[in-house]
Amino acid sequence: MEQRKLGRTGLDVGVVGLGTEYLNGQPRDTVVATVREAIDRGVNYFDLVFSFPEYLDNLAVALEGRRERVILTGHLGSTEKDGQYHKSRSVKQSETYFLDLLDRLGTDYVDVLFLHNCNTERDYETLVKPNGIRDLALRLQAEGRARFIGFSGHSVPVALQAVESGHVDVVMFAVNLAANAAPGKRALHQACVAHGVGIVAMKPFAGGKLLDQQRTIQVAKYQTGGEALKLRTSDAEPNTPVRCISYALSQVGVCTMVPGCRDVDELRAALAYVEAGEETRDFSPLLAQFERYVEGECVYCNHCLPCPVHIDVGQVNHLLDAAGEAVSPDLQAAYDALPVRASECTACGACVERCPFGVDVLARIEQAVAVFEA
């Protein structure tokens, strides 16, 4: 499986990870079979969002003898109350549940410790106040119980605040087709690249809604990271797991994504992405279903090719969007590695004619020359 660097953590993550939320409540055999097949097929990033004892014990059995092969997360503030998930901002309670997670998993540390599920400015202030959850995370990191600090949430502006604070190494938020035009999303992705913060894409299927067989689907606010949406899907262009994953992984700064799989069959449907050809991965025909699609923004689909001088238009646009206002050495190196640079463009206009999304490719090419070749 392709691997990417998880931002400044330097960790190598398989592009398809595993969200374990839906393994909660499943029989132990199912959990073990799903996790082990995932590891055998190259999945190495596992998001452990809950603190339920049975859920953790099942995962512990599944991961036995495999700890060094995987990247594990924990979520400070994900606790339980009366057997139900409970988001807590109590430092003491958060620490108790986290230490229990380590204990049950039989490990001394997690790789990424998330400040869990923060969606409002007010909640963010609570997290980062002195002696709050963030300070707890830093202490646990200093004690060697967490290698890196992450932030998870569903609000684009709050996630941006966390990224720009310089305090987090990883962010996890919703990246899916339905959220393609969420306000501020592009700026958030660019900020992550600029700050070296790795993006873990969650909700690639918008909580399963995108795979719904219904023709009209309602996608909630927390599933888009922006506004609630009502969508009409088409039988002619089905939203397959492979297309949804392909979309998430095409977005600027995304390092891995965590589909929630409840069993081996769902895992295999997600892992079909790894073997899928370009045609099966192509999500661009689906964008028309999403009323909020922003005309003129490149989606890196390369339907504008072939280019007579062999410019990879999608990749040039991708690097340009990633650069935002500042070109990092990594982005410059990626640009320099392109077989053909944007300055080779003859302005023939063929790509403009072919782009189904109204992208002003010539202007983008000029911009790329100014940004990367000046």
Ligand code: SF4
């Ligand atoms: S310019 Fe248009 S066709 Fe080309 S990669 Fe971007 S969106 Fe796709």
Ligand code: SF4
């Ligand atoms: S305009 Fe430039 S990038 Fe587009 S097809 Fe022609 S040469 Fe290639």
